[in-house]
Amino acid sequence: MTKSNRKPFLMIGVLVLSLLLANGNALLSSRAQGIDLAGMDKSIDPGDDFFSYANGGWLKAVQIPPDRPAYGAFDIIAEKVRTRTADLIKGAGKSNDPEAKKIGDYYDAFMNEGAIETKGLTPIKTELDEINNIADRAALARVLGSQLRADVDPLNNTNFYTDRLFGIWVSPDLNNPTHNVPYLLQGGLGLPDRDNYLSTEKNGVELQGKYREHIVTVLKLANIADAEAKAARIYDLEKMIATAHATRTDSADIQKANNPWATKDFANKAPGLDWTTYFKAAGLAGQPTIVVWHPGAVTGICALVANQSLDVWKEYLTFRAIDRAAGLLPKPFATERFNFYSTTLNGIPQQSERWKRGVNNTSAALGDAVGKLYVKQYFPPDAKAKIRAMVKNIVAAFGKRIDNLNWMTPATKAKAKAKLGTLYVGVGYPEHWRDYSGLKVLRDDPLGNSQRSELFDYQWTLSKLRQPVDKTEWWLNPQTVNALNLPIQNGLNFPAAMLNPPFFDPNADPVENYGSIGAVIGHEISHSFDDQGSQFDANGRLFNWWTPQDLEHFRAAADRLAAQFDAYEPLPGVHVNGKLTLSENIADVAGLSAAYDAYRTAYAGKPSANKNALTDDQRFFIAFGQSWRAKMRPEFLRVILATDGHAPDQYRADTVRNLEAWYQAFNIQPGRKLYLAPEARVRVW
Numbered sequence: 237m238t239k240s241n242r243k244p245f246l247m248i249g250v251l252v253l254s255l256l257l258a259n260g261n262a263l264l265s266s267r268a269q270g271i272d273l274a275g276m277d278k279s280i281d282p283g284d285d286f287f288s289y290a291n292g293g294w295l296k297a298v299q300i301p302p303d304r305p306a307y308g309a310f311d312i313i314a315e316k317v318r319t320r321t322a323d324l325i326k327g328a329g330k331s332n333d334p335e336a337k338k339i340g341d342y343y344d345a346f347m348n349e350g351a352i353e354t355k356g357l358t359p360i361k362t363e364l365d366e367i368n369n370i371a372d373r374a375a376l377a378r379v380l381g382s383q384l385r386a387d388v389d390p391l392n393n394t395n396f397y398t399d400r401l402f403g404i405w406v407s408p409d410l411n412n413p414t415h416n417v418p419y420l421l422q423g424g425l426g427l428p429d430r431d432n433y434l435s436t437e438k439n440g441v442e443l444q445g446k447y448r449e450h451i452v453t454v455l456k457l458a459n460i461a462d463a464e465a466k467a468a469r470i471y472d473l474e475k476m477i478a479t480a481h482a483t484r485t486d487s488a489d490i491q492k493a494n495n496p497w498a499t500k501d502f503a504n505k506a507p508g509l510d511w512t513t514y515f516k517a518a519g520l521a522g523q524p525t526i527v528v529w530h531p532g533a534v535t536g537i538c539a540l541v542a543n544q545s546l547d548v549w550k551e552y553l554t555f556r557a558i559d560r561a562a563g564l565l566p567k568p569f570a571t572e573r574f575n576f577y578s579t580t581l582n583g584i585p586q587q588s589e590r591w592k593r594g595v596n597n598t599s600a601a602l603g604d605a606v607g608k609l610y611v612k613q614y615f616p617p618d619a620k621a622k623i624r625a626m627v628k629n630i631v632a633a634f635g636k637r638i639d640n641l642n643w644m645t646p647a648t649k650a651k652a653k654a655k656l657g658t659l660y661v662g663v664g665y666p667e668h669w670r671d672y673s674g675l676k677v678l679r680d681d682p683l684g685n686s687q688r689s690e691l692f693d694y695q696w697t698l699s700k701l702r703q704p705v706d707k708t709e710w711w712l713n714p715q716t717v718n719a720l721n722l723p724i725q726n727g728l729n730f731p732a733a734m735l736n737p738p739f740f741d742p743n744a745d746p747v748e749n750y751g752s753i754g755a756v757i758g759h760e761i762s763h764s765f766d767d768q769g770s771q772f773d774a775n776g777r778l779f780n781w782w783t784p785q786d787l788e789h790f791r792a793a794a795d796r797l798a799a800q801f802d803a804y805e806p807l808p809g810v811h812v813n814g815k816l817t818l819s820e821n822i823a824d825v826a827g828l829s830a831a832y833d834a835y836r837t838a839y840a841g842k843p844s845a846n847k848n849a850l851t852d853d854q855r856f857f858i859a860f861g862q863s864w865r866a867k868m869r870p871e872f873l874r875v876i877l878a879t880d881g882h883a884p885d886q887y888r889a890d891t892v893r894n895l896e897a898w899y900q901a902f903n904i905q906p907g908r909k910l911y912l913a914p915e916a917r918v919r920v921w
């Protein structure tokens with residue numbers, strides 16, 4: 237799926253992710269086997285609205301649960317996975333195994349609301365004291381450095397958000413992928429994006445007002461004097477930080493991100509922050525080079541560190557510390573956090589039940605430990621073998637597509653085939669598991685557990701700087717419903733949790749699995765060969781292996797696809813951003829095409845299940861359309877349209893209009909709304 241960066245098959249706003257934690261009652265169980273015939277609406281012409289043709293019955297029957305911003309195929313799977321994971325976590329607490337016990341303790345601590353009320357603000361007192369004691373710029377740099385965490389991932393998970401001043405990501409070096417380097421990203425905002433602060437539109441201005449009120453409320457809850465005036469200054473500082481920030485589109489442009497700075501040059505390139513002190517406090521002293529993803533923002537923010545008063549910085553850091561911790565502070569804080577970030581920002585009326593949030597938090601903090609339990613129970617070798625076979629067929633289909641391209645030069649084709657040959661495809665779970673023996677978990681300290689887990693993860697991340705590159709490193713947990721392309725590693729991750737209906741059903745007719753998970757597999761493969769993939773060679777080095785002519789053809793096709801998506805208007809006056817979502821949309825076209833070829837090759841001539849008078853090709857496309865079933869609240873849709881590299885799900889389902897086979901399968905004639913003249917259909921691969 238693409239966007240101008242590659243990434244998670246689906247991406248939920250980071251703020252939302254951190255708040256979601258579970259939703260509720262299974263409104264609908266996932267379909268037992270194969271496509272959901274009752275969920276279709278055959279009164280709709282597939283040529284006019286394929287998404288509703290495939291999903292109309294389901295859309296009518298389903299309501300978005302009150303604790304969710306949206307509800308769809310991913311949520312259906314996530315519910316099932318969460319129920320399973322909850323059982324595993326609760327069971328783990330009864331175990332004598334030290335790692336399993338840690339899982340149980342983490343969960344029990346999260347559930348211990350009484351302890352949270354009793355402790356009040358005590359768990360963050362040390363942090364608040366440190367901030368309060370800042371007496372000079374060196375102390376400010378030390379506190380800022382000590383707060384640095386590995387909470388961003390600009391390339392694999394396309395997570396650009398951190399509320400800390402900067403964020404760190406560690407990955408193979410873009411310029412020499414035989415060793416790992418740290419990447420430094422912009423941060424420091426409470427709202428998700430710079431545009432939230434700079435918008436002059438009615439919705440944007442309203443949100444700015446509500447965010448200011450939120451800051452006042454949080455300060456007052458913490459009994460901080462002079463809350464209104466302080467909140468105004470805090471907001472103004474954040475707005476200045478936002479002004480320095482790169483845009484979301486620029487963040488996704490890898491060429492703008494490849495800025496290796498020698499650490500000794502930071503003081504010249506980004507004056508204002510005492511970098512020596514900062515790096516020391518961050519555990520980065522001695523690191524020779526850091527790649528600065530957002531050079532303009534880092535420079536701009538450091539200027540603010542120097543020219544804004546220490547008092548304003550202390551006020552800002554105090555607010556940030558309380559706001560960040562609020563979900564695990566006494567109820568008034570947690571409620572205010574939910575009210576603003578979930579309800580106001582994303583339209584979620586009701587918080588999910590605590591146990592669900594506990595499961596999600598535990599699963600995030602002890603990802604591999606929980607994942608190990610999950611795959612043991614729910615991902616049998618047989619399912620892994622089936623997916624592996626599909627991967628093999630789809631890789632072969634993709635290779636054949638490369639062979640048959642008439643626009644790509646032979647030299648470039650040879651490089652593409654070489655890259656396909658070194659692709660690592662991770663299925664189900666990582667090749668080795670993370671060791672959590674160094675993480676301290678206390679049964680009565682949920683916030684401390686969360687903070688220690690973030691620090692543990694940061695230190696683990698920094699430890700990669702001293703180790704050889706692991707090309708098979710995983711960037712998702714097995715119990716996460718998503719899939720990833722890892723450009724520098726030339727690898728893919730398909731976690732066990734993603735391999736559930738409606739994406740994959742080991743008991744379904746293979747034709748339908750190819751339409752759903754097959755298209756996902758093809759999507760991720762194609763990211764290795766798209767506008768971003770063309771910038772990473774078979775070894776993962778940032779190196780354009782395409783000729784200018786190759787790129788020109790690709791861009792021409794891409795421009796037509798961008799225009800196709802620009803024309804969609806999900807909210808009055810608000811269109812899909814064809815450029816922002818371009819890479820993902822290209823990958824959808826490519827993935828669906830490769831999956832179609834693979835299924836035709838593997839099953840040509842075999843007897844069809846032919847249920848309910850649907851042809852194999854029809855069921856292939858319906859399975860694809862149903863894998864994108866989703867409903868979204870308008871507030872959330874607005875956030876997605878502004879920040880997500882993926883188009884809203886219904887338009888991803890309409891990708892079918894670019895495939896000739898879809899026109900034949902449903903006899904789509906000129907005049908239908910989704911009809912595209914053959915020359916307007918986009919075929920890249």
Ligand SMILES: [Zn+2]
Nearest residue numbers: 237238243245
């Ligand atoms: Zn993608």
